[in-house]
Amino acid sequence: MTPKHSEESSVTTTSIKPQETPDTAPKARKPTWRHSGKAFLFVLPTFLVLGVFVYFPIIESFRLSLNRVAPFGGKEIFVGLNNYTRLLSSPQFWGTVKVSIFFMVGTVVFAIGFAVAIAILLSIPLKRFSWYYRTAIFIPVVISSAIAGVLFRLLYNPVVGFFNYWLSLIGIDGPNWLTSSTWSLVAVTITVVWRQLGFNVIIALAGIQQIDAQLYEAAKVDGAGAMRRIWHVTLPMLTPTLFFLLVVNVITSLQAFGEINILTDGGPGKATTNIVYQVFVDGFVGTHFVGRASAQAFLLALLIIGISIAQFKGFSKKVHYQ
Numbered sequence: 001m002t003p004k005h006s007e008e009s010s011v012t013t014t015s016i017k018p019q020e021t022p023d024t025a026p027k028a029r030k031p032t033w034r035h036s037g038k039a040f041l042f043v044l045p046t047f048l049v050l051g052v053f054v055y056f057p058i059i060e061s062f063r064l065s066l067n068r069v070a071p072f073g074g075k076e077i078f079v080g081l082n083n084y085t086r087l088l089s090s091p092q093f094w095g096t097v098k099v100s101i102f103f104m105v106g107t108v109v110f111a112i113g114f115a116v117a118i119a120i121l122l123s124i125p126l127k128r129f130s131w132y133y134r135t136a137i138f139i140p141v142v143i144s145s146a147i148a149g150v151l152f153r154l155l156y157n158p159v160v161g162f163f164n165y166w167l168s169l170i171g172i173d174g175p176n177w178l179t180s181s182t183w184s185l186v187a188v189t190i191t192v193v194w195r196q197l198g199f200n201v202i203i204a205l206a207g208i209q210q211i212d213a214q215l216y217e218a219a220k221v222d223g224a225g226a227m228r229r230i231w232h233v234t235l236p237m238l239t240p241t242l243f244f245l246l247v248v249n250v251i252t253s254l255q256a257f258g259e260i261n262i263l264t265d266g267g268p269g270k271a272t273t274n275i276v277y278q279v280f281v282d283g284f285v286g287t288h289f290v291g292r293a294s295a296q297a298f299l300l301a302l303l304i305i306g307i308s309i310a311q312f313k314g315f316s317k318k319v320h321y322q
Contacts, residue, residue, distance in 0.1 A: 065294035071287045083295035092270070093278075093296070097303070099185065100254055100274040106189040107196070107253040112245050114193065115200030116238070120230060122201070123208045134205070141198035149262025152191045153178070156263070181271040184264050188272050191259045196252065200245055207241030208234060239319045247311055254304055275300045 065083055067076040087093045122134060140148070155161050156177035164174025177187040211234065219229045235242075257276045260266060266273035266281065273281075275296060283293030 061294045061297055064290050065298055067291050069288070069290040071289065079291070083291050084299070087292065087295055087299060093299075095270055096273055096275045096278045096296075099270070099272065100276075100300075100303075103185060103189060103192075103256065103272075103274055104250060104253040106186075107192050107256075108246065108249045110189070111193045111196045111200055111249050111253075112204075112242065115197055115204050115245070116235075116242070118197070118201050119204035119208055120234065122205055134202075137201045138198040140195045141202075143195065145195065145256075145258025146262055148191055148195045149259045152187070152194075152259075153263055156187055178264055179268055181268050184268060184271050188256075188259050188263055191263065192253065192256055195259070196249065200249070203245055204238070204241055207238050211237045243311075243315055243319050246315070247308060250307055250311070251304055254300065254307075275303075 064076075066078060066080055068079045068083070069076050118137060122130070122137070126133075143151075155163050158164055158174065158176050161174075161177075163177065167174040175183045177183050215233050215237065216229055219233050224232065254274075255276055256274065257280065260272050260274065260277050261280070264272045266277045279293045279296045279300070282289045282296065
């Protein structure tokens with residue numbers, strides 16, 4: 001046997017598999033109702049809860065807004081958009097809109113302003129008790145609006161309240177907070193700002209902690225002081241967080257109810273009656289005007305949607321992302 005023949009005999013032959021064509025390649029199994037049904041079973045509880053407590057009330061409220069409902073009976077008369085046109089031509093409705101806008105502006109400006117200032121202070125490294133200060137700031141978030149209303153009702157008391165006592169220490173006679181048409185809306189605004197402060201501070205603090213430390217180091221090298229670093233570094237880089245807080249606080253302030261109900265009952269007169277409280281009065285207090293209340297609720301929803309769209313159109317381009 002020659003060497004060449006031995007080499008050829010030692011070579012093993014391998015079988016070459018034919019390449020798979022699109023026709024012969026295994027096809028993906030199509031989803032069947034049996035497999036899809038299992039997925040629907042997992043989301044069914046969520047859809048049931050949303051349907052009963054969200055979607056059905058929205059549909060029913062819109063249906064009622066197109067009808068005039070008898071105050072003491074179940075009789076309904078279809079009136080179309082009559083409830084909406086009557087509201088839009090009513091000075092009382094526009095008075096509640098005015099109160100809602102003033103209340104929203106005061107709440108949003110001070111709630112976000114104080115929150116950012118406190119968040120900047122909390123971002124300063126402390127050797128001890130930093131966790132205590134953050135916890136103390138966050139506590140109002142877990143307090144319900146009813147409890148906050150009762151607490152501040154005692155603080156606003158003109159005789160035994162602490163607010164007027166503190167003002168008397170510096171020689172100022174405190175006002176009748178809850179019975180004055182001038183100060184009642186201010187009193188409610190202070191209460192809501194205090195209750196929202198913890199949430200706003202935590203969100204603002206999280207945004208500050210995400211800012212790159214190298215930006216502060218570069219500003220120090222350029223000779224920027226503390227205030228200039230806050231103005232030129234912290235605030236511009238915090239704009240995404242500020243924009244989020246702006247949207248959330250506007251929606252929350254326009255939906256405020258608990259503090260108004262506990263502190264002033266919408267008074268004195270209509271000084272603190274916003275749209276939400278007027279919906280409550282028309283729908284559940286005294287003579288029920290369910291159709292009008294439902295129409296006001298939908299007009300409030302349109303107001304919130306309109307303001308939110310304006311915010312995204314006007315401020316989204318001024319937000320700086322890293």
